[in-house]
Amino acid sequence: MNAPDNLPARSRVVHDHLAAAGVDSAIVVLPDSARTAALAAAAIGCEVGAIGNSLVLVADGEPVLVMTSGAHRVDFGVLARSIGADSVAMAPADVVREATGQAIGGVAPVGHPTRLRTYLDEDLRGFAQVWTAGGTPHTVMPLTFAQLESLTGGETIRVA
Numbered sequence: 001m002n003a004p005d006n007l008p009a010r011s012r013v014v015h016d017h018l019a020a021a022g023v024d025s026a027i028v029v030l031p032d033s034a035r036t037a038a039l040a041a042a043a044i045g046c047e048v049g050a051i052g053n054s055l056v057l058v059a060d061g062e063p064v065l066v067m068t069s070g071a072h073r074v075d076f077g078v079l080a081r082s083i084g085a086d087s088v089a090m091a092p093a094d095v096v097r098e099a100t101g102q103a104i105g106g107v108a109p110v111g112h113p114t115r116l117r118t119y120l121d122e123d124l125r126g127f128a129q130v131w132t133a134g135g136t137p138h139t140v141m142p143l144t145f146a147q148l149e150s151l152t153g154g155e156t157i158r159v160a
Contacts, residue, residue, distance in 0.1 A: 010108075011108075013111040014108040014110060014135040016111075021151055023143070023147050025142055026142075027134040027139050027140070027141045028044075028139065030140060031043075031138075033105070033138055034133070035105035036105075037053055037070025038070070041131075043140075046131060047127070049070060050124075050129060050130055050131055051070030052070070052124055052130040052143075054107035054108065056107060057079075057089065059087070059088045063095055063099040065100075066119045066121070067152070068160070069124050075160050078160060079159050082119070082157040082158050082159065099114075102136070106138070109132050109148060110152065111135055118152040120148060120155065120157070122157060123160075130143050130145055130148055
């Protein structure tokens with residue numbers, strides 16, 4: 001299945017990753033940026049909690065991806081304990097770009113140059129559909145929690 005021509009290059013990479021994994025999810029191009037969970041939820045028409053925010057963090061010096069519900073913020077102390085890290089901090093923009101090939105505000109759970117250790121917010125399990133970024137701040141895609149878990153190999157943890 002070829003990526004639609006209207007998708008940005010970064011979203012085409014994400015689309016190809018989904019297709020290779022056998023996941024049929026349409027990446028939607030939004031007219032405006034969806035850099036925040038509130039903006040994405042408003043544009044999609046879903047609960048803010050159903051937005052799967054992709055946060056690239058540095059845990060003990062290693063970039064990790066944390067998919068968290070848009071309904072709350074990550075508590076770095078809780079997260080560090082959940083993943084067994086001594087320190088957790090937001091990754092600088094250059095680390096995000098290098099680790100994912102994508103910009104902050106548009107990081108998809110897949111389509112990265114190498115697989116990132118991934119953690120999934122347990123609260124995302126409560127939604128039939130989780131909306132994640134599709135590789136750019138203007139693209140989103142729906143996934144089930146099971147698809148998100150399968151695609152990322154992520155470990156479900158408490159983040160807040």
